[in-house]
Amino acid sequence: MSIRIAVAQCAPALGAVKRNLDMHMKWIARAKTAGARLVVFPELSLTGYYLKDLAADVACAADDPQLLPIAEASRELDISAGFVERSADAKLHIAQGHWSGGKLVHIHRKVYLPTYGIFDDGRYFGPGDRFDTYRWAGGTTGVAICEDLWHVSTPYLYAAAGATIVLAPSASPGRGVAEGGDLGTAESCRLMDRFYASYLTVYVVYVNRVGHEDGIAFWGGSEIVAPDGTVAARAPEFDEDLLIGEIDPELVARERARNPLLRDEREDIVLRNIAGRLGLPFDRRD
Amino acid sequence: MTSGLARTGVIRPDPKDPSPLRIDEVLVRKMLVLFIRDEIAKARLRRAVVGVSGGVDSAVTVALATEALGPANVLGLFTPYRTSSGESHDHALDLSKKFGFALEEVPITEQVDAYFAGVKEKVDKVRVGNKMARERKSIEYDRSWPDGIVLGTSNKTELLLGYGTQFGDMACGINPVGDLYKTQLRELALSIGIPERIVRKPPTAELWEGQTDEGELGFTYAEADLVLYHMVDRRLRPAELVEHGFDAQLVTRIRELVRRNHYKRVMPLIAKLSLRTIGHDFLYPRDWEAD
Numbered sequence: 402m403s404i405r406i407a408v409a410q411c412a413p414a415l416g417a418v419k420r421n422l423d424m425h426m427k428w429i430a431r432a433k434t435a436g437a438r439l440v441v442f443p444e445l446s447l448t449g450y451y452l453k454d455l456a457a458d459v460a461c462a463a464d465d466p467q468l469l470p471i472a473e474a475s476r477e478l479d480i481s482a483g484f485v486e487r488s489a490d491a492k493l494h495i496a497q498g499h500w501s502g503g504k505l506v507h508i509h510r511k512v513y514l515p516t517y518g519i520f521d522d523g524r525y526f527g528p529g530d531r532f533d534t535y536r537w538a539g540g541t542t543g544v545a546i547c548e549d550l551w552h553v554s555t556p557y558l559y560a561a562a563g564a565t566i567v568l569a570p571s572a573s574p575g576r577g578v579a580e581g582g583d584l585g586t587a588e589s590c591r592l593m594d595r596f597y598a599s600y601l602t603v604y605v606v607y608v609n610r611v612g613h614e615d616g617i618a619f620w621g622g623s624e625i626v627a628p629d630g631t632v633a634a635r636a637p638e639f640d641e642d643l644l645i646g647e648i649d650p651e652l653v654a655r656e657r658a659r660n661p662l663l664r665d666e667r668e669d670i671v672l673r674n675i676a677g678r679l680g681l682p683f684d685r686r687d
Numbered sequence: 688m689t690s691g692l693a694r695t696g697v698i699r700p701d702p703k704d705p706s707p708l709r710i711d712e713v714l715v716r717k718m719l720v721l722f723i724r725d726e727i728a729k730a731r732l733r734r735a736v737v738g739v740s741g742g743v744d745s746a747v748t749v750a751l752a753t754e755a756l757g758p759a760n761v762l763g764l765f766t767p768y769r770t771s772s773g774e775s776h777d778h779a780l781d782l783s784k785k786f787g788f789a790l791e792e793v794p795i796t797e798q799v800d801a802y803f804a805g806v807k808e809k810v811d812k813v814r815v816g817n818k819m820a821r822e823r824k825s826i827e828y829d830r831s832w833p834d835g836i837v838l839g840t841s842n843k844t845e846l847l848l849g850y851g852t853q854f855g856d857m858a859c860g861i862n863p864v865g866d867l868y869k870t871q872l873r874e875l876a877l878s879i880g881i882p883e884r885i886v887r888k889p890p891t892a893e894l895w896e897g898q899t900d901e902g903e904l905g906f907t908y909a910e911a912d913l914v915l916y917h918m919v920d921r922r923l924r925p926a927e928l929v930e931h932g933f934d935a936q937l938v939t940r941i942r943e944l945v946r947r948n949h950y951k952r953v954m955p956l957i958a959k960l961s962l963r964t965i966g967h968d969f970l971y972p973r974d975w976e977a978d
Contacts, residue, residue: 417976453970575718580709613725615973616861618718639721 403649404539407432407440408634410623410642412612415449418459418484422447422470425482429474431643438538439479443570443610443623444511444547445495447471447484450572451614456525460487463498463508475500479537483546483570485526486510492527497544497570499537507535509544513552519574519617522548532558539648540565547571550593550607560601561668565628565653567597571609575620575639587622587638599630602656602663604648611639628656700917700931705909708916710871712878716751719863723755726861727836729977734835736827738856739763739782739790741775742890745840746881747872748864750786752838754879758787762830766823769796770896778885785880791830795822816894820855828858836860844869844908847915848941849948850900856892857951868916869908906937914941 432440486496510529514522543559577585634646676683783790839859
């Protein structure tokens with residue numbers, strides 16, 4: 402039985418949480434009308450991305466009352482949305498929550514904070530320290546927020562832990578306009594999505610935003626790539642779009658039967674290799 | 688647009704190979720139209736004011752603005768000094784007819800001459816040129832009130848070389864063409880229908896008679912753009928460029944212009960005194976809570 406999901410390729414306003422909440426409600430309603438069981442929003446969808454000092458102003462705890470409308474709306478369908486989380490010890494994190502049945506059921510804190518080029522995440526945020534999978538109606542899932550996905554180990558760890566879906570909420574600035582190719586960033590992202598989907602036999606749900614922040618354009622182009630490497634659905638570049646696609650567990654099973662790379666994966670060798678290099682003890686369990 | 692890896696081959700720094708500068712004009716046009724539309728809306732404004740000199744940079748800017756906002760929301764200002772050429776005037780008019788925006792002529796001769804009439808010492812022509820550039824910009828800002836934004840027309844080459852007047856032609860609310868080298872801007876110009884006679888004529892600031900950019904700089908835009916592309920975009924060191932066959936004197940001169948004029952590209956320095964200082968550690972985005 403396949404599960405319908407929706408991707409909200411939207412343009413959040415920078416630092417205007419209330420306005421963004423209203424915007425979320427509209428997309429959630431549209432996703433519900435389209436029969437989706439889950440709607441995924443891009444990175445920092447409730448706050449905007451290039452926050453700078455606004456990060457502290459818009460941060461809230463995961464159980465903050467201002468997120469209640471999202472929790473309430475998740476009684477109708479699951480919602481994955483981004484916000485700035487203030488942890489119990491007052492650190493700021495780029496976070497993606499998954500709300501289901503009226504409750505927050507999972508939260509991922511962005512681990513890899515790009516602090517180079519046009520990015521300055523590390524100045525304003527603290528890193529997450531784990532890649533945990535969780536289960537919802539669509540299957541076992543891992544979240545890779547933007548830069549997280551660029552690190553090969555992230556989707557690898559998720560797939561190894563049993564994930565069949567990788568949600569990749571992003572705020573990817575479009576750049577690279579050389580002749581003879583696609584937008585440079587689009588080319589890289591599509592290569593990544595297809596590669597991970599095919600070789601880890603998972604669904605990659607790439608969720609990018611659109612709009613401008615301080616002159617930087619987010620290019621959209623969200624896509625759902627199936628474990629056989631086909632692009633199941635793709636949103637246009639630069640324009641808002643509600644992208645609808647299906648997650649089919651049968652297809653995951655068929656692809657893994659045909660192409661059992663994950664079954665044959667030797668995590669023990671990976672672990673021994675890394676443990677040895679870092680001088681950590683490693684006992685192989687047989 | 689094609690998907691997948693359409694580009695093949697390594698980009699090598701080669702003074703005889705200008706191909707790395709080529710751009711996807713369709714994509715760039717789309718991105719710049721969206722940029723103008725979006726950032727003007729975020730500022731809660733609706734009109735654009737562009738100083739139209741008859742040259743290619745302002746031609747591209749005003750054409751993109753017209754596409755983004757509709758011709759009724761774009762005002763072109765032609766601000767001649769007594770040394771300005773009739774050809775520039777014709778070209779500005781051509782653009783207005785072709786793209787449909789209103790063009791107003793506001794001469795600046797009287798006010799500039801009146802100011803310098805009261806100056807006792809001998810005035811260098813650069814001073815007059817700077818004054819003209821700032822006079823023009825003050826008119827653009829005046830005409831932008833209350834619901835317009837002044838669009839910048841300085842390209843990446845000029846900005847990097849510092850070949851412009853600070854708070855004069857370099858001043859603006861937003862700049863759509865500041866990340867395009869002159870060579871790339873010409874390519875874009877042809878693809879969006881700027882007449883060839885405007886694209887191909889020798890670039891000049893027209894601050895004094897006979898002035899041309901390339902004559903004053905001492906090298907061509909084609910040469911400078913390729914050096915800047917490899918130095919800035921591809922992060923090659925000057926010594927590496929020379930190793931690859933670029934002229935050492937040219938590379939040194941360009942690198943020095945970029946360094947010496949950096950002050951023109953940044954906000955004025957503020958003396959740090961308090962616990963939190965604008966520009967140092969009070970860092971809010973400009974699109975703060977903007978739609």
